[in-house]
Amino acid sequence: MSASLFTPFSLRDTTFSNRIMLSPMCQYSADEGMATDWHRVHLGTRAAGGAGLVMTEATAVERRGRITPGCLGIWTDEQAAALEPITSFVRSQGAVPGIQLAHAGRKASHARPSEGGHAYPIDHADGWQTVSATDEPYPDAEPAATRRMDAADIDDVIDAFREAAVRARDAGFEVAEVHAAHGYLLHQFLSPVTNDRDDAYGGDFENRTRLVCEVVAAVRDVWPDTDPVFVRISATDWLPDRDSWDVDDSVRLAPRLRDAGADLIDVSGGGIHPDQQLPGTGPGYQVPYAETLRDGAAVPVAAVGGITEPSHADALVRNGRADLVALGRELLRHPYWPLEAAHALGADVEWPVQYRRGRFE
Numbered sequence: 326m327s328a329s330l331f332t333p334f335s336l337r338d339t340t341f342s343n344r345i346m347l348s349p350m351c352q353y354s355a356d357e358g359m360a361t362d363w364h365r366v367h368l369g370t371r372a373a374g375g376a377g378l379v380m381t382e383a384t385a386v387e388r389r390g391r392i393t394p395g396c397l398g399i400w401t402d403e404q405a406a407a408l409e410p411i412t413s414f415v416r417s418q419g420a421v422p423g424i425q426l427a428h429a430g431r432k433a434s435h436a437r438p439s440e441g442g443h444a445y446p447i448d449h450a451d452g453w454q455t456v457s458a459t460d461e462p463y464p465d466a467e468p469a470a471t472r473r474m475d476a477a478d479i480d481d482v483i484d485a486f487r488e489a490a491v492r493a494r495d496a497g498f499e500v501a502e503v504h505a506a507h508g509y510l511l512h513q514f515l516s517p518v519t520n521d522r523d524d525a526y527g528g529d530f531e532n533r534t535r536l537v538c539e540v541v542a543a544v545r546d547v548w549p550d551t552d553p554v555f556v557r558i559s560a561t562d563w564l565p566d567r568d569s570w571d572v573d574d575s576v577r578l579a580p581r582l583r584d585a586g587a588d589l590i591d592v593s594g595g596g597i598h599p600d601q602q603l604p605g606t607g608p609g610y611q612v613p614y615a616e617t618l619r620d621g622a623a624v625p626v627a628a629v630g631g632i633t634e635p636s637h638a639d640a641l642v643r644n645g646r647a648d649l650v651a652l653g654r655e656l657l658r659h660p661y662w663p664l665e666a667a668h669a670l671g672a673d674v675e676w677p678v679q680y681r682r683g684r685f686e
């Protein structure tokens with residue numbers, strides 16, 4: 326019998342009670358990188374709502390790697406301690422806690438979306454110097470200057486990912502997801518759109534993929550053997566009019582990521598340049614990329630993008646198009662979506678004991 330949305334899924338010694346993943350979503354509600362009550366309620370509610378995997382938002386591995394001053398961080402022990410009650414509550418609900426480890430590179434030093442989302446110049450009170458594969462800034466309306474990373478910067482970033490993973494592990498997370506998508510730092514190295522280097526980290530495919538593989542290996546090195554490491558990638562830059570990253574590159578990258586220690590690829594798209602041409606954002610708009618990686622590189626994948634219907638999510642698993650199904654905005658609208666989906670699909674799932682009287686008859 327084929328697996329369904331509510332069939333448990335195991336990677337290494339970690340078992341997810343179902344295939345539903347809370348997709349990482351920035352909340353812009355941290356205080357100097359520290360989780361607040363908002364994160365406890367937001368992530369805790371999605372765990373009580375029945376998601377098998379509750380993934381944090383992009384969590385910066387170093388201070389300059391935050392997208393905005395409101396982003397979560399894990400570059401200090403104090404920040405890790407603020408996340409520990411969250412992992413403990415998420416586990417108490419039978420969900421697996423995951424953390425997305427991130428560095429925004431040249432897309433850092435921005436205002437929160439609620440404050441306009443524009444780039445802050447270096448000398449602004451809330452801004453800072455960003456770093457990247459290149460010294461070309463992200464082409465915002467008012468681009469913030471960035472600085473091309475040298476060899477020492479690259480070593481520092483790899484160390485920052487490793488140290489962040491140690492803190493995350495000790496804070497109780499069971500999945501570490503390396504964020505290499507959406508035009509952030511690791512994607513800036515992968516894509517020829519942003520990587521104009523002529524050292525060992527630029528030029529051909531092997532060199533451009535070196536940093537992400539080294540970061541994944543550093544995280545894997547300190548992550549428990551029993552627990553999985555994920556990598557989120559943008560399968561394509563959606564820039565067919567120029568030399569850019571595309572799905573064939575992603576299929577080529579997948580086995581390298583696996584060799585570096587990744588257990589699953591979370592397949593997203595875009596973010597490297599504002600000229601990107603999305604083919605649409607309808608239901609499951611990125612699923613074909615996940616499916617291509619699953620078939621072409623034989624790696625487990627998470628599919629994400631425009632998935633809202635239980636029957637659609639269920640069919641993705643039943644038809645072997647995805648191993649996990651990540652939901653973003655739908656879980657903002659419906660935190661108890663997994664419990665409702667189980668009812669719709671006739672699956673028998675545990676409800677939080679406190680809510681049992683609310684079970685569908």
Ligand SMILES: Cc1cc2nc3c(=O)[nH]c(=O)nc-3n(C[C@H](O)[C@H](O)[C@H](O)COP(=O)(O)O)c2cc1C
Nearest residue numbers: 348349350351382383629630631632652653654655
């Ligand atoms: C408010 C918001 C914040 C997001 N923040 C992140 C993030 O921190 N890391 C990430 O990889 N993707 C982020 N995303 C992208 C989502 O994880 C997801 O891939 C995207 O929204 C498409 O899925 P959906 O159609 O189910 O929302 C964010 C999306 C939203 C709506």
